[in-house]
Amino acid sequence: MRVRDLGGEVVAGLFARPGRTLLTVLGTVIGLTALVATLGLSRTAGNQIVGRFDELAATEVVVTARPPGLNAQATNIPWDAPQRLARLRGVVAVGNVSTVDVGNSLVSTSPVADPQRQTDLKLAVKAASPELFDAIRAALRSGRLFDRGHSARREAVAVLGPNAASRLGITSVSQLPAIAVGDELFLVIGILDGVARQHDLLSAVLIPEGTAQRLFRLNAPEVVVVETRIGATRLIAQQAPLALRPDNPTGLRVTSPPEPQRVRDAVQSDLYLLFLMLGGVSLLVGAIGIANVTLVSVMERTGEIGLRRAIGATRYHIAFQFLLESSAMGLVGGIFGASLGTLVVVGVSAFQSWTPVMDPAGPLAAPVIGGLIGLVAGAYPALRAARMEPVEALRAGT
């Protein structure tokens, strides 16, 4: 039997009852649509999240002094860390920031206790090197930032994070507001609008390092925040400890923030699994549908099977024809499923203004999976058809 003839018989068999064939294919279509769309959407959404966080995460290196162990001395970060690291190739900006131990001192705007309202607040006080503002991409709302001169002269000036400023009731520096940290008075010279990194600084009072050394006996920077060029984080992470403490590089801890992508992936995978299972169940139902309809078709076409045997078809020809009919149904279901799934991904992406990202393996594999499902589903009916004795089939069918 020639391939073309077999193909013609299969197509004719499928189109003999087009409505039934289409309904049978529907189960496979739904299953494979769900699979392709789930794979595509999770990929698209994952890419979206990575895209949003990437630029900041991929350019940040943070160096911290290890907390002193039981029998080890703390390895201090040198005060000139920004100057040392700025020399490294790949570093864009670098600055120190340290938590200032102010004991139980509260921050207030008025030296006089006001019984009407709360004036004394527990706010974090941080000592920053002037270069820090670049490294954390700080934006200024009002006033100015402190500079190296303020630190060298150890002046009592402060820059407030926006949350700290609003809690203290300071909206502008035009009135030359002052705050008290414990018994020390500071002139507020600037208010930040936002920072891209080190978000805890939004609620902090920032003072120059020199001032912190003088007033609060800060003995070493706590954290060095480095912004690198894209792709340079690994290199800088290796070089920074050597540049800062060539005598004891292992005493420093270098971290890039954990990639938020992984957290999102974990959250997503649950939903993802649910949809994959849904797709799998639809595929199973689709396969049963194909098997059922093919079996009914074999029974209905008993006479046809008898006739085909009489005009020279072997058992293999009969089995092949029914196997191909069921596989073709699966294949068509797969093609429709791949198309619809891709459309769903594109549609959802358009609605969310995302960039649709798909692994081409998904839509390409769908027709193959569909065809295999059809093949498996058609195996039993095809066997039944092939086993029929021509004499019996001719007698039973009309």
Place this chain on the structure above:
Amino acid sequence: MTSPVVGSSLVALSGVGRRYGEDPPFDALRDVDLRVEVGEWLSIAGPSGSGKTTLLNILGCLDRQTSGSYVFDGVDVASLDDGQRAGLRSREMGFVFQSFHLLAHRTVLENVMIAEIYRNSSADGRDRRAQEALAKVGLEHRSEFLPTRLSGGERQRAAIARALMGSPQVLLCDEPTGNLDTATTAALLDLLEGLNASGLTIVLITHDRDVAARASRQARILDGVLMETP
């Protein structure tokens, strides 16, 4: 396929029996000897249950005898496997059934062309050959019709056209007039007579004595025993 021995019959059955079941066994055919020469028209008449369909199925290689030997065109059919028997049916035999067995969703032309697809013959000219076969049975004007729109006589003519595709050696007819009225039956028998006159060997089984009487040679079958009618 071995070439036929010169002078041998197209069909040669000797001592053929067909037994169904074991406990108790039922003999549908007993010790049948039959020779059919090329160009003959043999009718086998008998009531239902007499074994005539069993005999035709064995002649058509659709069933295997349980005893005796069957030589078709010089080839012992018992020595052939299923695939070879299917090939023999496809090339050498044409079947005509009482219930026509036309595919309802295919046109008359497609129904005729289907006879060639299990042969390894080229599709070139298949359409023309099918048209010629339809012309032989006087149905060329119905070639694009669906069988459901044809009358009973036209359906049986379409089935004969299908059987004629590929010029078989023998036409095996199982009650071809069983579903037809008297006038249509007569027309169909005229058609078979014409085909026989042009050299086609025909074996026809029927329960109708009048139909059987049209054949050039007649036999009767009763309880599985075949008797030649002089």
